[in-house]
Amino acid sequence: MSTPKDSLETAAYEGSRVERSTREVEDLAKGEYKYGWTTDIETDTFPKGLNEDIIRAISARKQEPEWMLEWRLKAYRNWLRMDEPTWAKVHYEKPDFQDLRYYSAPKARKGPKSLDEVDPKLLETFAKLGIPLDERKLLAGVAVDAVFDSVSVATTHKEILGKRGIIFCPISEALREHPELVQKYIGSVVPTGDNFYAALNSAVFSDGSFVYVPKGVKCPMDLSTYFRINASETGQFERTLIIADEGAEVSYLEGCTAPMRDENQLHAAVVELIAHKDATIRYATVQNWYAGDEQGRGGIFNFVTKRGKCEGANSHISWTQVETGSAITWKYPSCLLMGDNSVGEFYSVALTRNMQQADTGTKMTHLGRNTRSTIISKTISAGRSDNSYRGLVRVMPKAENSRNYTQCDSLLLGDQCGANTFPYIDVRNTSARVEHEASTSKISEDQLFYCQSRGIGPEDAISMVVNGFCKEVFDHLPMEFAVEASRLLSVSLEGSVG
Amino acid sequence: MLEISNLHASIAGKEILKGINFSVKEGEVHAIMGPNGSGKSTLAQVLAGHEAYDVDLEKSRVTFLGQDLLDLPAEERARLGLFLAFQYPVEIPGISNSYFLQAAMNEIRKSRGLDELDAMDFDELLQEKMKMVEIDPGFASRAVNAGFSGGEKKRNEILQLAVLEPRLAILDETDSGLDIDALRIVSEGVNRLRSPNRAFILVTHYQRLLDYIVPDFVHVLYKGRIVKSGGRELALELEEKGYDWIRTEEDAGAPV
Numbered sequence: 001m002s003t004p005k006d007s008l009e010t011a012a013y014e015g016s017r018v019e020r021s022t023r024e025v026e027d028l029a030k031g032e033y034k035y036g037w038t039t040d041i042e043t044d045t046f047p048k049g050l051n052e053d054i055i056r057a058i059s060a061r062k063q064e065p066e067w068m069l070e071w072r073l074k075a076y077r078n079w080l081r082m083d084e085p086t087w088a089k090v091h092y093e094k095p096d097f098q099d100l101r102y103y104s105a106p107k108a109r110k111g112p113k114s115l116d117e118v119d120p121k122l123l124e125t126f127a128k129l130g131i132p133l134d135e136r137k138l139l140a141g142v143a144v145d146a147v148f149d150s151v152s153v154a155t156t157h158k159e160i161l162g163k164r165g166i167i168f169c170p171i172s173e174a175l176r177e178h179p180e181l182v183q184k185y186i187g188s189v190v191p192t193g194d195n196f197y198a199a200l201n202s203a204v205f206s207d208g209s210f211v212y213v214p215k216g217v218k219c220p221m222d223l224s225t226y227f228r229i230n231a232s233e234t235g236q237f238e239r240t241l242i243i244a245d246e247g248a249e250v251s252y253l254e255g256c257t258a259p260m261r262d263e264n265q266l267h268a269a270v271v272e273l274i275a276h277k278d279a280t281i282r283y284a285t286v287q288n289w290y291a292g293d294e295q296g297r298g299g300i301f302n303f304v305t306k307r308g309k310c311e312g313a314n315s316h317i318s319w320t321q322v323e324t325g326s327a328i329t330w331k332y333p334s335c336l337l338m339g340d341n342s343v344g345e346f347y348s349v350a351l352t353r354n355m356q357q358a359d360t361g362t363k364m365t366h367l368g369r370n371t372r373s374t375i376i377s378k379t380i381s382a383g384r385s386d387n388s389y390r391g392l393v394r395v396m397p398k399a400e401n402s403r404n405y406t407q408c409d410s411l412l413l414g415d416q417c418g419a420n421t422f423p424y425i426d427v428r429n430t431s432a433r434v435e436h437e438a439s440t441s442k443i444s445e446d447q448l449f450y451c452q453s454r455g456i457g458p459e460d461a462i463s464m465v466v467n468g469f470c471k472e473v474f475d476h477l478p479m480e481f482a483v484e485a486s487r488l489l490s491v492s493l494e495g496s497v498g
Numbered sequence: 499m500l501e502i503s504n505l506h507a508s509i510a511g512k513e514i515l516k517g518i519n520f521s522v523k524e525g526e527v528h529a530i531m532g533p534n535g536s537g538k539s540t541l542a543q544v545l546a547g548h549e550a551y552d553v554d555l556e557k558s559r560v561t562f563l564g565q566d567l568l569d570l571p572a573e574e575r576a577r578l579g580l581f582l583a584f585q586y587p588v589e590i591p592g593i594s595n596s597y598f599l600q601a602a603m604n605e606i607r608k609s610r611g612l613d614e615l616d617a618m619d620f621d622e623l624l625q626e627k628m629k630m631v632e633i634d635p636g637f638a639s640r641a642v643n644a645g646f647s648g649g650e651k652k653r654n655e656i657l658q659l660a661v662l663e664p665r666l667a668i669l670d671e672t673d674s675g676l677d678i679d680a681l682r683i684v685s686e687g688v689n690r691l692r693s694p695n696r697a698f699i700l701v702t703h704y705q706r707l708l709d710y711i712v713p714d715f716v717h718v719l720y721k722g723r724i725v726k727s728g729g730r731e732l733a734l735e736l737e738e739k740g741y742d743w744i745r746t747e748e749d750a751g752a753p754v
C-alpha cells in the first residue's frame with residue numbers, strides 16, 4: 001500500500017455521532033441497528049443540486065453576515081477545482097454531488113426561543129434516542145445541543161453555562177450573536193481549501209455547535225452534541241468550532257445516528273478546536289451511524305475533518321473516538337502542537353463488521369519545544385470488513401525534545417476480514433523520540449475457553465475479551481460514555497463470530 | 499458423580515486418550531499422576547469441554563451429576579458445577595479479576611435460578627475468599643492473570659475455586675511452581691473446601707502435595723490409559739521408584 005505522505009497531509013477526515021441511551025442491551029435484537037427508524041415531519045427542503053444559488057440560499061436562511069457568504073463562496077470555488085481523494089484504503093461509488101440535497105430542516109415555528117416551543121415530534125425523536133430535551137428530564141451534568149438534519153433544534157442548560165460566560169449554541173446562532181468570535185476562529189485550523197470534503201463543508205455547512213470557554217473557566221459540565229440524520233437523499237454537513245481561552249477547560253461529547261436506508265448518505269463534517277495557553281479540550285466521539293446491511297447496501301459515508309490546534313504553551317487536546325457505525329469511515333482527528341510543552345492525544349477504537357470499511361487514525365504535528373503526543377489505536381475487524389489505521393507523526397525542526405508514543409493493536413474475529421496499519425513518521429529534529437508498537441492477533445481460543453470454563457457463554461466471552469482489548473481507550477471516556485461504548489461493542493459483536 | 503468410561507480423544511489427528519475409565523463419588527479426592535506427556539492435561543481439558551480436542555463420541559461416555567457431559571458446551575459444564583484450575587492459567591488483559599469473577603458467578607447463579615449478586619455483595623464475598631487464600635486485596639482490581647507471577651496465577655485459580663464453589667474441581671498441577679508457603683496455603687484452601695458433596699481430582703507430579711491433601715485414590719496415567727490405581731500408598735511407591743517400573747510393565751504388555 002503506497003499512500004503518499006502528503007495526501008494524508010492534505011486530507012483529514014472524520015466522523016461523529018453519539019448515543020447515550022440507558023436502555024438494556026437485552027432490548028436489542030441480535031446486533032441489529034436500533035436507530036433505523038425515521039421521524040415523519042414537515043420539512044423545509046432545498047431542491048437537489050449544488051451551485052452558488054444554493055449556497056446563497058443556505059446563507060440567507062441562516063441570516064448570516066455578508067462575510068460568511070463570501071467565505072462560503074470562496075470555499076465553493078476552491079472545491080470546484082479539487083478532486084476527491086483516492087488514497088484511503090476504501091472502495092465506494094463516488095457520490096453524485098448534483099443528486100444530493102444540501103439543506104433540510106424541520107419546519108420551525110420561527111426559531112424556538114425556549115425548549116417549550118420546540119416541535120413535540122422532535123422532542124419525541126430525541127427522547128427515543130435517549131436524549132431527553134424536556135427541561136424536567138434533562139440529563140444531569142451534560143448540556144446537549146441536538147442537531148436534526150441541517151439544523152440545531154435545541155440546546156439545553158444554556159443559562160447555567162451563560163452565568164460563567166460560556167457560550168454553547170448552534171453555530172448559526174453564534175454567527176448572529178457573536179460574529180466576531182466566529183470570524184476570528186472559523187477556518188483557522190482547517191482552512192477552506194484544506195481538502196476536498198472540508199472545502200465542500202465550508203461551502204454548504206448548515207449547522208453544528210459552537211463553544212467558547214472564557215479565560216480561566218473550567219466548564220462545570222460536559223457539553224454534548226447529538227447528530228441525527230433523518231431526511232433522505234440529504235447530506236449532513238455540520239461544522240463544530242470549540243475555543244478554550246487561556247487556562248480554560250472543557251470536555252465535549254459527540255454522538256450520531258441515522259435511519260436505515262438502502263442508499264448511501266453523505267456526512268461530511270468539519271471540527272476545529274483551538275486551545276490557548278494552559279487550556280485543555282477533551283473531545284470524545286461515539287460514532288454509530290447506520291452501517292449498511294450484511295451485503296453492504298446502504299449506510300453512511302462518514303468523511304470528516306477534525307483537527308485541533310494547541311496554540312498556547314502547555315495546552316492540551318485529547319481526541320477519543322469509538323467508531324462502530326458508518327459504511328465508510330474516513331477520519332483523522334489531528335493535533336497541531338504549536339505551543340511549547342503542549343500535549344496531543346488520540347485514543348481510538350474502531351470496530352468494523354459485515355462489509356464496513358474504516359480508514360482512520362491521526363496526525364500529530366510537533367512544532368513547539370517539549371511537545372508530546374500519544375496515539376493508542378485499537379481496531380477490531382469482523383465479517384468481511386476492512387479496518388485500517390493510518391497515522392502520521394511529524395516532528396518539525398524547532399520541536400526540540402519532542403516525544404511520541406504510538407501503539408496500534410488489531411484484533412481479528414474470523415478470517416475474511418482485514419486489518420492494516422499505515423504509520424508514517426517524519427522526524428526533522430534529532431532530539432526527538434518517536435516510538436511505535438504494533439500488534440495483530442486473532443481472538444484467542446484459549447481466552448474464550450478460559451471464560452467459558454468459568455460459566456460465561458461464548459458471546460459474552462467474546463465481548464469480554466474485546467472490551468478488555470479496548471480498555472486503555474475506554475478509560476479516557478467519561479464514565480457514562482464508557483458504559484455506552486462497551487454496550488455498543490457487545491451489541492455489534494453479537495453473531496459476529498460463528 | 500462423575501463416571502468416565504472408555505474415553506477416547508485426539509488432537510491434530512493424534513490419539514492422546516485411549517480409553518480412560520474411572521469414576522468419582524461425592525466427597526472423594528482422586529490424584530492422577532503420570533509421566534510428562536501421558537495425557538493428564540488433555541483429560542482435564544476434555545472434561546472441561548475444550549473444543550480443540552476431538553472426542554470419539556461413538557466409544558466415549560462421561561456422565562456428571564447424571565447428565566451426559568460430552569453433550570454440553572464448556573460454559574454449561576461450569577454452570578453444572580465443574581471447575582478446572584488450569585495448568586497454565588490464561589491472561590485476559592483489560593478485564594479485572596473481580597469483574598471477571600462476578601460475571602462468572604452470576605452466570606452460574608442465573609443458570610440455577612438464583613438472584614445475581616450486585617457489586618457490593620460480591621465484593622464482600624470476594625474479600626473474604628481472598629483472605630482465605632491469602633491473596634493481596636489489590637489483586638481484585640488487576641487484570642485477570644495479566645503480569646501475575648507463575649505462583650500468583652496458580653493461587654488465583656484457587657481463589658476462583660473458592661468463590662465459585664463447584665461440585666467437582668479438577669486441579670491440573672496447581673502445586674507446580676508454588677513456593678513452600680503458597681503450597682501450604684493452597685492445600686489448606688482445598689482442605690477447607692473439602693466436603694461430603696464436593697469432589698476433587700488432583701493432577702500432580704509430587705507426593706509433597708498429597709502430604710497436605712490426602713487422596714482417597716491414586717491413578718497412574720500412561721500413554722493415554724490408566725494403568726494402575728490404588729490408595730495413597732501408590733503415590734508413595736511412585737515417589738520412591740519413579741515411573742520406570744510402570745513403563746517396563748506396560749511396554750512389555752504385562753498384566754496390571
Ligand SMILES: Nc1ncnc2c1ncn2[C@@H]1O[C@H](COP(=O)(O)OP(=O)(O)OP(=O)(O)O)[C@@H](O)[C@H]1O
Binds near residue numbers: 509512533535539
Ligand atoms: N495441539 C496439540 N497438537 C499435537 N499434540 C498435542 C497437542 N496438545 C497436546 N499434544 C500432545 O498430547 C500429549 C499429552 O499432552 P498433555 O498436556 O495432556 O500431557 P500431560 O500428561 O499433562 O503432561 P505434563 O505432565 O507435562 O503436563 C503430549 O504428547 C502432547 O505433546
Ligand SMILES: [Mg+2]
Binds near residue numbers: 539540670
Ligand atoms: Mg499437563
